Amino acid sequence: MTHRERWVRVMHFQPVDHIPDEEFGAWNENFPVWQEQGLPKDVNNNSDFDRYFQFAPRSGIPANVGLSHGFKSEVLEDTDQYRIYIDGNGVKQQVFKDGSSSIPHYLEFPLKDRKSWEELFLPRLEIELESRYPENRSDWEQIKARYSDPGWSIPVGITIGSLFGWIRNWAGFEGVSMLCYDDPDLVKEMVSHLAALISKVIHRAVHEIKIDYAAGWEDIAFNHGPILSPKMFREFVTPNYRRIADTIREANPDAVIYTDCDGNINDLIEPWLEGGINGLFPVESAAGSDPIAIRKKYGDRVVMLGGVNKRALIAGKEAIKEELERIKPYVDEGGWIPHVDHRVPPDVTFENYVYYLHLKREMFGIPHPEEFESRPEIKAIKAKWKGVL
Amino acid sequence: MADLEGIAENVIRGQAPKVKALVEEAIAENVNAGDILREGLIKGMGVVGEKFKNNEFYVPEVLIAARAMKMGMELVRPLLADAGVEPVGKIALGTVKGDLHDIGKNLVGMMLEGAGFEVVDLGIDVSPEQFISSITEHEVQVIAMSALLTTTMPSMKTTIDAISEAGLRDNVKVLIGGAPVTQKYADEIGADGYARDAASGADQAKVLVGVA
Known part of the structure; x- marks a missing residue:
């Protein structure tokens, strides 16, 4: 069974030899911390991370559904303590240099009203195809040929970007919240425009290449639920997801369409399903999105990627074992590729992560990758566990 | 009328x-x-x-x-002031050292003002020293700390310890909240109160200053 066959079968609740060996990566802050704990110095980012642990790959179709050209990145102020700059989304932000956090403090957002939407964003979101596919037609033909080869063994997917999340990024959390009341017609117009653009761009790809999945993102929930009410989400967003989902499923009725949304997503699942989204990622258990409760409520209407509580990895080996034993019967039902419910934070030790990965592979029958297992630092960690495993 | x-x-x-x-x-x-x-x-x-x-x-x-x-x-x-109306309490609010998130903290601030508190907003990335200064300079009755990340949560304990070391622990109540924070964690680090959301933060603050 190839990885692609395995991935598709799991996502359709069909029997497999084992679940796909996928994980979501780690915070950038982890790499220097873990390097002090044994991770080789040349593992510095999530691409290195995937290669090092030998996770199963994915193939993405290169079709850009976002801004056709970014805003001009510009440093406005650079001191010993901090830097203030404008990023490719036009967002003015401040980052501190004391190493306390790599997460920026947002100072100003470019999307404020209809004028800024029309002047700054619409020209970057023109509904056309040429700038959104590989420049060279022959490159596209090669990609098509590669992914359409019956022997292609890696799951093939396309990104469908975001509807409300992008607007949140451009207007800010408070800005988009206010716009929902101050100018609801503008919010509806922006979401509808994005849906039209995304549908148009992916139409060619999904009709020329058989995709296994489409992946979007929202990130519009926090630990007590969505930032906006399900009623408002249904009014502003759901019908637009339906347009995108219809475009995908007219080409491949079996394609999984999933969205990435951190936080407590429970109240958004039904509106997503109504819009044709049937997959959830990363199912942030720690924020109240319990994958087992979701499975019990929605059964095979929903597939999941993620759902392993990151806090178990912080707590230690016993908690890791308990967490994996808790989810195993439901993972075994199919429709769920378990991995950590967000990028691994730096308060998870390298040893705990290796333990988690070893136990997950062991419990779910995933073959232990030979090259990874033969690494001296992994052997040294495992030698300490005699009697534990 | x-x-x-x-x-x-x-x-x-x-x-x-x-x-x-x-x-x-x-x-x-x-x-x-x-x-x-x-x-x-x-x-x-x-x-x-x-x-x-x-x-x-x-x-x-x-x-x-x-x-x-x-x-x-x-x-x-x-x-x-002319009407002789005092705030129900004075509270210093901030996101702890190393944490630059302010959405949750701002929501708490709105709820506190809406409950009649005078709020001293210390902002984001607030050091234990800044929290301590708010006790001495502004004479706040409550310190409210927010953290979004498990990695910055320990700053809450560091701040409480620093307040104790400064001999000011009896002068102030400590209220904590944020996505990874729990009542258990509040108990472990010796906070006086925990709030699961912004509105509960205002409720808890009223309890801590004895007006609830």
Whole structure:
């Protein structure tokens, strides 16, 4: 069974030899911390991370559904303590240099009203195809040929970007919240425009290449639920997801369409399903999105990627074992590729992560990758566990 | 005749211009500023907080209500001293050292103001020393700390320890909250209170200053 066959079968609740060996990566802050704990110095980012642990790959179709050209990145102020700059989304932000956090403090957002939407964003979101596919037609033909080869063994997917999340990024959390009341017609117009653009761009790809999945993102929930009410989400967003989902499923009725949304997503699942989204990622258990409760409520209407509580990895080996034993019967039902419910934070030790990965592979029958297992630092960690495993 | 009920109702509905007009009307009719504050603005925000806790209101509804409340508050604030109205308490609020998230902290600040507190907003990435300074400089009764990340949560303990070492622990109550924070963690680090959401933060603060 190839990885692609395995991935598709799991996502359709069909029997497999084992679940796909996928994980979501780690915070950038982890790499220097873990390097002090044994991770080789040349593992510095999530691409290195995937290669090092030998996770199963994915193939993405290169079709850009976002801004056709970014805003001009510009440093406005650079001191010993901090830097203030404008990023490719036009967002003015401040980052501190004391190493306390790599997460920026947002100072100003470019999307404020209809004028800024029309002047700054619409020209970057023109509904056309040429700038959104590989420049060279022959490159596209090669990609098509590669992914359409019956022997292609890696799951093939396309990104469908975001509807409300992008607007949140451009207007800010408070800005988009206010716009929902101050100018609801503008919010509806922006979401509808994005849906039209995304549908148009992916139409060619999904009709020329058989995709296994489409992946979007929202990130519009926090630990007590969505930032906006399900009623408002249904009014502003759901019908637009339906347009995108219809475009995908007219080409491949079996394609999984999933969205990435951190936080407590429970109240958004039904509106997503109504819009044709049937997959959830990363199912942030720690924020109240319990994958087992979701499975019990929605059964095979929903597939999941993620759902392993990151806090178990912080707590230690016993908690890791308990967490994996808790989810195993439901993972075994199919429709769920378990991995950590967000990028691994730096308060998870390298040893705990290796333990988690070893136990997950062991419990779910995933073959232990030979090259990874033969690494001296992994052997040294495992030698300490005699009697534990 | 002044419509305090209407002020509360329009705060709940986030109708800032209407709140402004009704507060102006009440002031023109010489209604006591304390009554406008308590029976109009605070009462309205109290309902908003309850609805937020019960998932009847979400962030947009809270933000437009807070904006309406603030518009009324700007008109009433200059009159409060003359009316002999004191805030229900004074509280310093900040996101802990290393954490630059301020959305949750800002929501808590709105709820606290809506509950009648004077809020000293220390901002983001607040060091233990800055929290301590707020006790001595502003004489706050409560320190409220927020953290979004498990990695920055330990700054809450560091701050509480620093307050104790400065000999000020008996002068102030400590309230904590944020996505990874739990009551258990609050108990472990010796905080006086924990709030699971912004509205509960205002409720807890009232308990800590003895007005609930």
